[in-house]
Amino acid sequence: MRQDRTSGVTRILSPTAILGYGFPVRSFREGMRRRPHVIAVDAGSTDPGPYYLGAGVAFTDRIAVKRDLRMLVEAALSEKIPLVIGTAGGSGGEPHLQRDLELLLEVAHELRVHFQLAVVHAQLDNDRVLKALRLGQISELGPVPKLTEAAIGASVRIVGQMGPEPLVQALESGAEIVLAGRAYDPAVFAAVPLTRGCRRGPAVHLGKILECGAIAAAPGSGSDCLFGYLDGESFEVEPLDPERRCTVTSVAAHTLYEKSDPLLLPGPGGHLDLTQSSFEQVDAGRVRVCGSRFVPSDGYFVKLEGVEKVGYRTVSIAGCRDPFMIAAIDEIVEMVAQRALDSFDVDADQCKLSFKLYGKDGVMGRLEPSRDHVPLELGIIIEAVAQTQQLADMLCSYARSTMLHCSYPGRVATGGNLAFPYSPSDLPAGEVYRFSIYHLMAVKDPCELFPIDHMEV
Amino acid sequence: MSSDHNEADRVPILDLVHVIRSKNSGPYELTFDIVFKDRSSYRLAVSSGIFTPELFARLYGIGADQVLNLVFFEEACAVKATIVRPIVSGDSGDTDVYGAQQHAPLLNIAVPVERTPRAGADVP
Numbered sequence: 291m292r293q294d295r296t297s298g299v300t301r302i303l304s305p306t307a308i309l310g311y312g313f314p315v316r317s318f319r320e321g322m323r324r325r326p327h328v329i330a331v332d333a334g335s336t337d338p339g340p341y342y343l344g345a346g347v348a349f350t351d352r353i354a355v356k357r358d359l360r361m362l363v364e365a366a367l368s369e370k371i372p373l374v375i376g377t378a379g380g381s382g383g384e385p386h387l388q389r390d391l392e393l394l395l396e397v398a399h400e401l402r403v404h405f406q407l408a409v410v411h412a413q414l415d416n417d418r419v420l421k422a423l424r425l426g427q428i429s430e431l432g433p434v435p436k437l438t439e440a441a442i443g444a445s446v447r448i449v450g451q452m453g454p455e456p457l458v459q460a461l462e463s464g465a466e467i468v469l470a471g472r473a474y475d476p477a478v479f480a481a482v483p484l485t486r487g488c489r490r491g492p493a494v495h496l497g498k499i500l501e502c503g504a505i506a507a508a509p510g511s512g513s514d515c516l517f518g519y520l521d522g523e524s525f526e527v528e529p530l531d532p533e534r535r536c537t538v539t540s541v542a543a544h545t546l547y548e549k550s551d552p553l554l555l556p557g558p559g560g561h562l563d564l565t566q567s568s569f570e571q572v573d574a575g576r577v578r579v580c581g582s583r584f585v586p587s588d589g590y591f592v593k594l595e596g597v598e599k600v601g602y603r604t605v606s607i608a609g610c611r612d613p614f615m616i617a618a619i620d621e622i623v624e625m626v627a628q629r630a631l632d633s634f635d636v637d638a639d640q641c642k643l644s645f646k647l648y649g650k651d652g653v654m655g656r657l658e659p660s661r662d663h664v665p666l667e668l669g670i671i672i673e674a675v676a677q678t679q680q681l682a683d684m685l686c687s688y689a690r691s692t693m694l695h696c697s698y699p700g701r702v703a704t705g706g707n708l709a710f711p712y713s714p715s716d717l718p719a720g721e722v723y724r725f726s727i728y729h730l731m732a733v734k735d736p737c738e739l740f741p742i743d744h745m746e747v
Numbered sequence: 748m749s750s751d752h753n754e755a756d757r758v759p760i761l762d763l764v765h766v767i768r769s770k771n772s773g774p775y776e777l778t779f780d781i782v783f784k785d786r787s788s789y790r791l792a793v794s795s796g797i798f799t800p801e802l803f804a805r806l807y808g809i810g811a812d813q814v815l816n817l818v819f820f821e822e823a824c825a826v827k828a829t830i831v832r833p834i835v836s837g838d839s840g841d842t843d844v845y846g847a848q849q850h851a852p853l854l855n856i857a858v859p860v861e862r863t864p865r866a867g868a869d870v871p
Contacts, residue, residue: 657807
């Protein structure tokens with residue numbers, strides 16, 4: 291299968307899990323030596339939370355993204371193969387797309403290269419979503435509340451997750467590089483194979499495995515390459531670093547990753563059915579997967595992601611080593627919160643003061659089953675969220691000073707209750723957002739929400 | 748962990764697995780993966796019947812209705828359970844935006860085994 295260079299096999303190079311996470315040059319060269327038909331990379335995730343989508347900020351670093359882009363652009367253009375990038379700027383909204391476009395243009399200028407570029411947008415007007423809601427075209431995705439007009443109105447940014455279709459359209463219009471906003475992770479890997487007539491089931495399943503780079507290998511890594519070979523009915527994957535192996539278990543187990551059901555995986559246009567998939571070790575590092583099917587849904591559904599702004603956050607980080615303070619911590623926290631809110635007559639719905647207690651349940655919160663152990667130290671984060679940064683600063687400051695000097699039963703250490711590792715002790719953390727939309731929207735045309743700009747660079 | 752097995756009849760799950768992890772499955776769900784070392788370890792654990800929605804509910808102090816699904820994936824030698832996140836990722840009060848450090852209660856699972864075969868031996 292690997293030797294076939296004529297027609298049957300489509301080869302795909304996935305350089306890294308997320309554009310900007312980097313990859314070893316040696317692995318990348320190994321990948322290019324295998325003459326891929328496309329370099330494809332995903333540039334984002336919802337994992338880092340709602341802030342990045344809301345604030346229009348990338349969670350990846352400019353310099354790191356540019357380093358990756360430079361190598362990918364240079365290699366793709368010199369081999370005359372397409373480069374497809376999805377979920378630009380980490381969240382795939384308009385400011386994110388523009389950030390990565392800017393970096394791409396800088397790279398092109400520095401390398402003195404020219405190419406046909408397609409930019410595929412994925413940010414939606416709130417009114418477009420509102421119209422869909424009124425027409426009954428929005429449904430919930432998992433355990434989320436029903437979408438309301440108020441929630442749409444409060445959303446500061448909404449993106450739609452494109453399937454492979456807009457990318458296919460961009461490629462078929464002659465784009466050599468495609469830079470797309472929010473995209474279903476496997477879509478960037480499946481687009482070129484679909485233009486070459488590959489079947490959607492194996493193409494999307496391979497995309498699911500390639501999307502995280504070498505995470506599907508053993509030992510896994512999010513900053514190394516993975517290579518895929520796709521033919522009519524099956525595909526193979528292999529790592530490019532000789533220290534890694536793809537094994538049946540590593541590849542099959544990756545199918546579990548970040549998904550709720552590993553056998554029926556919903557996505558744009560239908561679901562991937564892996565109930566008939568089989569995984570076979572071809573050689574020490576390579577795995578073949580057969581029998582993955584794509585089952586089109588009745589209608590085409592696009593996943594929407596939206597966030598609303600909650601306010602501003604200030605945190606103060608401290609520690610405690612006093613056994614009497616640690617024993618009384620729950621009452622102390624309650625008293626401090628009450629005193630701070632009472633002193634300023636603030637609306638408790640608009641302002642939130644909370645405490646994370648590391649050593650107690652700071653990591654697991656209400657899911658923590660172990661409640662009876664007594665820690666030696668406590669790490670404490672005092673957190674205030676309010677409508678303005680000034681108000682958040684004030685609440686945090688007041689709670690911090692109250693907690694530092696308050697009295698509690700059994701207190702012998704009157705110098706101060708908290709150890710601060712930093713001066714200043716309080717850190718304004720800026721805007722706070724929360725997910726408000728995580729729903730499906732029915733569309734007639736898979737491309738209708740995702741306009742394409744063609745540019746000559 | 749039914750009461751008709753005594754301590755000697757249990758195998759610590761850490762003897763049978765090479766991965767136990769948690770992670771977000773989108774911002775509203777938390778998913779747990781238990782990947783066994785090999786097919787026989789997988790079969791030993793699964794055939795014990797210990798993996799039920801109630802097990803996850805008990806380990807995390809939540810209602811069984813909050814366990815969205817429980818999947819047995821023999822090809823990957825894996826068991827997977829997904830629960831509703833008690834707090835949406837990044838919302839006020841959340842403690843783990845990526846959901847990557849919620850796995851610890853699973854490390855103490857003890858798998859009940861039949862008395863006769865050796866631990867880890869093939870189970871049909």
